[in-house]
Amino acid sequence: MDNIVPKSYVTNAPPPTSNLPENPTQMESDNFRGKKRKKPPIVKKGSSVWEHFTKIEECEPDDLRYLCNYCWNDYACDTKRHETSTLWNHYKNAYEASPYKVDEKKQKTLSFEPKKGGKEGEGSLVAVQFNKEACRQAVARYIVLDELPFRHVEGEGFRQMVRVLQPRFDIPSQMTVARYILKLYYEEKSTLKNVLKNERVSLTTDTWTLIQNINYMCITAHWINREFQLQKRIINFCQITDHKGETIGKEVEA
Template sequence: MEQGDSSREVPPVGLEIMEQEQQDTATEALIPPIDHSRKRRRPNADGPKKKSSCWDHFIELTDVVERTAACKHCHKRYRCDPKSHGTSNMLAHSKICYKNPYLENDLKQTNLAFGSGGLISVSPKFDKEACRKAITLFVILDEHPFRVVDGEGFIFLCNQLEPLLTIPSRRTVARDCFQLYLDEKLRLKAYFRSDCSRVALTTDCWTSIQNLSYITVTAHFVDNDWNYQKRIISFSLVPNHKGETIGRKLEDVLREWGLRNVSTITVDNASSNDVAVAYLKKRVHIKNGLMGEADFFHMRCCAHILNLIVNDGLKEQDSSVSSIRNAVRFVRSSPQRALKFKECVEFSRITCRKHLCLDVSTRWNSTYMMLDAAEKFQTAFEKLEGEDVGYVEWFGRHGPPCYTDWEKARAFVKFLKIFYEATKVFSSSQQVSLHTAYHQLSSVFGELQEASMNLNSDLASVGHEMKRKYDKY
C-alpha cells in the first residue's frame, strides 16, 4: 500500500449492515400488511372498462338485441360490438357531431388557405353545403329575387364572411329553392303517414286581375310536442270556382298527400262551397276518415261572417265614409299637398303620431283603420279647407266632409272596434282560435243589440241591419 492511502478511514463492515437493516425496517413500516381474509375483487359485471375516448360522448343501450351505442348529444346510434364493429365509427362521429358542446373548443384553431386576397386564415368548420342552404333560406325567408346573389354588395358580404365560398348563380339558387321544397314535401308526407293521425283543412278561392282562378289549401294539425302547426299543402290554378271543381281539387290534394282522416274543413260562406264540402264529405266517408257522424265537418269562416256583417253597416254610412276617403285621397295625391297638410297639423297642435292611409274596397278592416286615423286630424282638415282652394274644388258640388260626417265617423269607429279586435283573433295564424269564437261572437251580439235598441243614436239603423245579417248566420 502506498503512503498516501494509509490516511483514509475505512468503516467497519458491521456498521454498514446495521444501517441497511434500519432502512429496511422503515420501508416495511410504510407498506400496509397483506390482509389474507379479504376476498378477491370480482370483475366488472358490465365488462372491461372502456378505454376509448368516444365513450365520453356515447352511452351503450341495454334494451336492444345487438350491442348498440347512442350519442349523448344528437342520439344517433351505432353498432358497438367489439368483435365486428369496434369504436372507429363512434370516434369519427364524436369529432363532427353538430350538437357536441365540447366540439367548439377543438375547432378554434384556424387553417391557412389561398383566397382572392392571397394567403388567408379560414375556420375548419367551413361547410359548402351549409352555406348554400343558408343562401337558399335567405332568399326564401326574406322574399328576395334570385338575382340578389349577383349583386355587388351581396358578393362583397359573402367574401368577407367566408372567402372560400363560391357564390352560386341565380339559376343554381332557383334549383336549390325548388329542391328544398321537394325535400320538405317528402318530410311532411312522411310525418303525415307516421305521426299525424288527423288534420283540419281550410281553403280559400280568389280570382287575380288576369282573371285566373286560384285555390289554396292549408292543413292544420298538432305535432308530437302538442304545438299547433299549419302547412300550405296546395296553391294551384283551377278552371273555375264551381262547387264540383273545388271538391275534386280537394280530393286530389288529399290523395297526393296521403291524408285520409279529416276532422273539419273551413270555407267561406259561398253556395259553391256547400257543394264542394258535400262532395268531399262523401269521399272521406268512403275511407272512414270522418269524426263521429260528421256533424261539424263543415265549418264556416267566422272572419268572413264578420266581414259580411260589417259591409252591411258600411252601406248605411257610405256617404260619410266616401267623403272622408276623398279627403284622405287628396292629401296623399301629391307631396306638395302632403306638406301643406303637415303645416295645418302643426298649426292645429295635433300630437297624434298616426299616418293617413287609404282603405281597400274589399277589406273593411282597412276602412276602419282609415277612419280611425283620419278622425283625429279633423281640425287639420278644416284648417286645410281655408288654406287651399284646390281642396274644396277637389270635392265638386258635394263639398269636403262636414261636422256631421266627422261625428258619424267617430261613432262608427268606436262601434267597429269590437269587430276589428274579433277579426284579429279569428285571423291568428300562430295559435288555435276556435275556442275563442264563442266569446268574441257573444261580445259582437251584445254590441249589435245595444246599437239597434238605442233609437236616439245615428247607429240605430246600422245596428239593425247588421244584427239581421248576424242572425242569418
C-alpha cells in the same frame, strides 16, 4: 528469372483470402448474434368516430359520456365497456341533418349556436369548419324564407357582404340557387309526407282572383302534434277554373 511471377497469373489470380464473410450481410448478423431484435411497437389508432363527439368534463369517472357535436345528445363513451357501433349509427343520421357537417379535418373554429326555442342569448359553442355545400344550402333557405328573387345572389351588395363574412365561399349563380331550392322543395315534401302519415289533418282552402281573371286556390293542412302544438303546412297551390264548391271539391280530392 525463376522468381518472376508470370503476368497471366497476376491478372487471373483470385483475390487474397481473408477473414471477411462470403455473405455481405453476415457481418451485420454476427453483430446481432446472441441478441434478440426488438419489434417496432404497434400503435393502435383510436376510432375516428370520436372526432364528432365532445367529452363531458363534469361526468362521473365510472360513467364517461360524450356529446354529439351536431345534435348534442349524450352517449356513454367508456371504450373498455362500450362499442362504437351505436355512436356510428347516430353520427350517420345526425351528421346528414346537421348544417354544421364539414368537409375539412383541420382548422376548426368555435361558433355560437342559439338554442332552438330558447331565449335570446341562450345557446352553446360548437366546433365548426368551412363547408361549401352547407353555405349553399343556407343561401337557398335564405332566399325562400325572405321571399327574395333568385337574382338577389348576384347583387353587388350581397356579394360584398358575403366576401366579408366568409371570403372562401364562392357565391353561386341564380341558376345554381334555383337548383338548390328545387332540391330543398323535394326534401321538405318527402319529410311532410312522412309526418302526415301518422296525423289526422283538417284541410282549409283559400281562393282569389287576379286582375287578369285568373283563379287560384291554396290548400292548407292543420293538425295538432304529440306535444299539443297546432301545426299548419301549405300542401298545394294551384290554378282553378272558378270558385264553385264542386270545382274546389274536385281539386282538393285530386
